[in-house]
Amino acid sequence: MKTAVRFNPLTAIRRLGVAMLFSAAMAVSVAGAHADPLVTPQWLNEHLADTDLVVLDIRSAIDGGGAQAYAAKGKPNNGGTKIFSVSGDVECPGNYEIPLGTPFSTLLELAGGMRGGRKIKAVIPGGSSAPVIRGDVMLDISMDYDAIAKAGSMLGSGAVIVMDETRCMVKSLLRLSYFYYEESCGQCTPCREGTGWMYRMVERIEDGHGRPEDLDVLNSVADNIQGRTICALGDAAAMPVRAFIKNYREEFEYHIEHRQCLVPAYV
Numbered sequence: 001m002k003t004a005v006r007f008n009p010l011t012a013i014r015r016l017g018v019a020m021l022f023s024a025a026m027a028v029s030v031a032g033a034h035a036d037p038l039v040t041p042q043w044l045n046e047h048l049a050d051t052d053l054v055v056l057d058i059r060s061a062i063d064g065g066g067a068q069a070y071a072a073k074g075k076p077n078n079g080g081t082k083i084f085s086v087s088g089d090v091e092c093p094g095n096y097e098i099p100l101g102t103p104f105s106t107l108l109e110l111a112g113g114m115r116g117g118r119k120i121k122a123v124i125p126g127g128s129s130a131p132v133i134r135g136d137v138m139l140d141i142s143m144d145y146d147a148i149a150k151a152g153s154m155l156g157s158g159a160v161i162v163m164d165e166t167r168c169m170v171k172s173l174l175r176l177s178y179f180y181y182e183e184s185c186g187q188c189t190p191c192r193e194g195t196g197w198m199y200r201m202v203e204r205i206e207d208g209h210g211r212p213e214d215l216d217v218l219n220s221v222a223d224n225i226q227g228r229t230i231c232a233l234g235d236a237a238a239m240p241v242r243a244f245i246k247n248y249r250e251e252f253e254y255h256i257e258h259r260q261c262l263v264p265a266y267v
């Protein structure tokens with residue numbers, strides 16, 4: 001007889017942290033074990049075969065015209081629509097569904113434009129792990145997998161974070177680095193140790209105690225995390241560090257040299 005598994009996902013996510021964001025960890029947790037991400041949970045399907053629980057990473061589309069009509073809404077190799085969750089320095093943060101291939105400037109218009117009419121500085125186009133792209137570059141490209149990849153980032157979850165000219169890129173990276181440092185489950189040495197090293201180095205730069213060699217060391221630590229961990233959190237922690245330094249190196253260097261922020265208007 002099949003058994004139904006019931007649980008409150010919000011409560012579970014609060015208790016178990018980022019590990020719950022990975023389907024394998026979620027399923028392991030529901031099965032009664034510690035919610036560690038797994039490389040290949042071979043035994044999992046057998047265990048879950050006796051339950052009514054299905055854990056999937058899915059995006060679905062309900063469209064009366066069928067698959068072909070749905071795909072035609074996008075552009076070649078990037079069919080269909082995608083829901084973008086736009087947050088940050090825009091007038092109307094929210095979820096917007098648009099055909100893939102729509103210019104980013106159109107999405108920005110849907111979100112009410114830049115808050116207070118300020119200038120766009122940076123966009124993280126696909127969730128916090130997606131490499132940041134300079135604002136002027138984003139204004140010239142479209143929201144689809146190929147275009148964003150060509151610009152050096154990824155569409156990922158579609159969580160678009162828009163930052164205006166008052167944002168300090170060092171402080172922004174500090175927040176991201178702290179998040180991944182806090183969320184590392186500690187199974188893999190590169191992630192467990194590296195996220196802490198990166199967070200503490202970015203914190204040192206933000207606090208005015210950065211050293212000239214810190215940027216190269218940060219890149220080196222990120223290189224040694226990416227691709228060397230069990231789950232994607234290692235990559236997710238490394239990619240923002242490399243992209244922020246690559247695209248806003250002058251701000252990091254200013255922090256290190258002058259021991260203060262290049263963006264005095266930051267609040």
Ligand code: SF4
Pocket residue numbers: 037183184185186187188189191192229230231232233234
């Ligand atoms: S990459 Fe990080 S979060 Fe993922 S399993 Fe390894 S230590 Fe845990």
